Amino acid sequence: MSSIFSNGFYKAVFDACSDAIYVIEPQSSKIVDANTRAWLDLGMSREQLLEHSVVTLQNDVENEEHWEMIAAEIIKADPFTFIGRHCHQDGTFFPVEVYTSVVEFEGRQLFISIARNLDLTTSQREEFRTKDARLTYALNEAADGLWDWNVTTGEVFFSPQLKRMLGYLPHEMTPTLETWADSIHESDKTRVLDSLDSHLNGHADSYKAEYQIRSRSGDYIWVRDRGRVCQRNEAGEAVRVVGMCHDITHSKGLEEQLREQASHDDLTGLLNRRAGYIHFKQQLSYAQRYQQQLTVCLIDLDHFKSVNDNYGHLVGDAVLAHFVGLMRHTLRKSDSLMRWGGEEFLLLLPNTDSESAIKRINKLKDEIKENPVTLEGGELSYTFSAGLAGYPGHSQTFDGLIKCADDALYRAKESGRNLILISEDNRNVE
Numbered sequence: 001m002s003s004i005f006s007n008g009f010y011k012a013v014f015d016a017c018s019d020a021i022y023v024i025e026p027q028s029s030k031i032v033d034a035n036t037r038a039w040l041d042l043g044m045s046r047e048q049l050l051e052h053s054v055v056t057l058q059n060d061v062e063n064e065e066h067w068e069m070i071a072a073e074i075i076k077a078d079p080f081t082f083i084g085r086h087c088h089q090d091g092t093f094f095p096v097e098v099y100t101s102v103v104e105f106e107g108r109q110l111f112i113s114i115a116r117n118l119d120l121t122t123s124q125r126e127e128f129r130t131k132d133a134r135l136t137y138a139l140n141e142a143a144d145g146l147w148d149w150n151v152t153t154g155e156v157f158f159s160p161q162l163k164r165m166l167g168y169l170p171h172e173m174t175p176t177l178e179t180w181a182d183s184i185h186e187s188d189k190t191r192v193l194d195s196l197d198s199h200l201n202g203h204a205d206s207y208k209a210e211y212q213i214r215s216r217s218g219d220y221i222w223v224r225d226r227g228r229v230c231q232r233n234e235a236g237e238a239v240r241v242v243g244m245c246h247d248i249t250h251s252k253g254l255e256e257q258l259r260e261q262a263s264h265d266d267l268t269g270l271l272n273r274r275a276g277y278i279h280f281k282q283q284l285s286y287a288q289r290y291q292q293q294l295t296v297c298l299i300d301l302d303h304f305k306s307v308n309d310n311y312g313h314l315v316g317d318a319v320l321a322h323f324v325g326l327m328r329h330t331l332r333k334s335d336s337l338m339r340w341g342g343e344e345f346l347l348l349l350p351n352t353d354s355e356s357a358i359k360r361i362n363k364l365k366d367e368i369k370e371n372p373v374t375l376e377g378g379e380l381s382y383t384f385s386a387g388l389a390g391y392p393g394h395s396q397t398f399d400g401l402i403k404c405a406d407d408a409l410y411r412a413k414e415s416g417r418n419l420i421l422i423s424e425d426n427r428n429v430e
């Protein structure tokens, strides 16, 4: 359809309008026609614009399925107004207030959307100088999502930016406290609500929390949320609370990555020695509290230096990875393996006595024998030695258990390697 405005006069009126006007096909969201202001605002030619749809132009409409819901909402509300963002040809976005009504033309249903460009830099609209328009603009454009909670009625105003942060359109999100509270991740909810309560009751200066909140797509994003009571009644009870919510998903991701890097070994993905200490101490206090046995096993690959010397460092790395792979495959879920040093590993076997631990480690020995490392020119076999110590029999402390296991490992090496020995120290080394 080239233009539905056959009458020249109405076409001239259409093009003289200072707001962008779009004629939209409800089913496909395709732009059927648009006035001059529309393609000027978008930095496109008219031909380019007519190749677009609402889904490609409107930043707040995610996909066709999302559009279907919005179209149904427009037909129900007729007219329907919302504040969103249009995509300029140069890749930037500008805020628009869009007023959409439904018309019937020659037996066909169409949407007429009038989009007012709210971008102050390109618009000199008089009415935008009014306080309300400025406030709308500020709320829409603020980098942080704002909320304003009327404690008495339970109503919450969620700013357009806050809704956008969570993937909602301006008419979505029921404005109640439950909408927010129900979206908080279960693992964070109690902590967040406690923090809010503590501020409402005057125990904390302000409300501050970092938590995960469910977005429209069902995925969770990380937010930093801050708020403060701005009005109390005569009894000192909070009446109105306002706050700001900032999307920190990206920095949380980096933080998580850094924490992972600081606690894990790059080559094998196992906990490194520093994180291993903490984990070991936790396992030991668990065994102490529930009076369970805990076997500690230090494992060291035999003659590993000669693997590096004969085959190169990369093959050495492959052997380490091969060993860890087989360990993962053989161990129980409750067992934990840590990289204690270069070719030395610490294995913790909770609720296991030393005899059962020996059986399990022997099984691993058989696995390694049956599954040598495959190299380009053939296969490479290797062995390991291990020293075991059990809580509470050999020692009841962290340092004592490590010392007993280390002594047993030393004896295994001294006795010819490829051996698994239990600590001989029954004196409860402290």
Ligand SMILES: Nc1nc2c(ncn2[C@@H]2O[C@H](COP(=O)(O)OP(=O)(O)OP(=O)(O)O)[C@@H](O)[C@H]2O)c(=O)[nH]1
Pocket: 267, 300, 301, 302, 303, 304, 305, 306, 308, 312, 313, 314, 315, 316, 317, 320, 341, 342, 343, 413, 417
């Ligand atoms: N490829 C590789 N080699 C490592 C790594 N970490 C430590 N090593 C090497 O492991 C070797 C350990 O050598 P030694 O301590 O002499 O022990 P060993 O040759 O295994 O002899 P025993 O333990 O007495 O059987 C050294 O050559 C280290 O360079 C690593 O991440 N990758």
